[in-house]
Amino acid sequence: MPRTRSKLFPTPDDAETAFYEAFERADLAAMMAVWAESDEIVCIHPQGPRLAGFEAVRESWAQIFSGGSQLRVRATEARSYDGPTLAVHNVVELVAPPGENAPVTPVFATNVYELTEGGWRMVVHHATPAPESPRPAEEEPSSQAHTLH
């Protein structure tokens, strides 16, 4: 099914900005305009299954946005790895419901963008709840025991 693309993202940063703006606005069309139209895309929401392919990813965002609660989402502490056709951003998302004093939930996300004929598009979004606070400093490994790596 051909789709009309109204936007092109000339850089991975442009695609990432559009991703988080669509997320905050709960705008499904804008969200899916960020993703590559491919069976190869992968989306893992926090504690969710591994969704593969455009339709499965679209349905998951439709479900999330249907809840009606618009969230504030800010991507911070980015570590970026950039190639000519592929870019990876590992970020800490600060996710909060609307309101001045709403609690902020940190989420770790790895976002992968690929240069396609239609500009840079997201191909992987892998998101993980951050461990319960107090959050350890990045420089100090957790003292938690990990039974499975």
Add this chain to the structure above:
Amino acid sequence: MPRTRSKLFPTPDDAETAFYEAFERADLAAMMAVWAESDEIVCIHPQGPRLAGFEAVRESWAQIFSGGSQLRVRATEARSYDGPTLAVHNVVELVAPPGENAPVTPVFATNVYELTEGGWRMVVHHATPAPESPRPAEEEPSSQAHTLH
């Protein structure tokens, strides 16, 4: 601190194979030979914090391997995104303790490799426990409600 590298990984697949072999053997030196020697590397173990930089990542693997329980780890269902200097593999790790009938724990991992002067090296390992079974088919989005995407 200069380190002597005994191995070069000519492809991202070679680096990934070495990563999982080192993991299974609980071989810290071999594990850290896979990683780029950089402050920019990021490792998120399942339910763990976001560790950044070579020393923090090294300490985490030392801690994991110090437990003495060698695990079998098989990377399956790979989705690969390849560029000339950057490669991303999203895989389902099947992790099990030794033994014929040991339970297998699926872990979702996003592995990022970068072409360095020393060949391909890992720069991101982001691992997440898969949801409790029954694991939904990849083509069908979960019916779980996600309050935070």
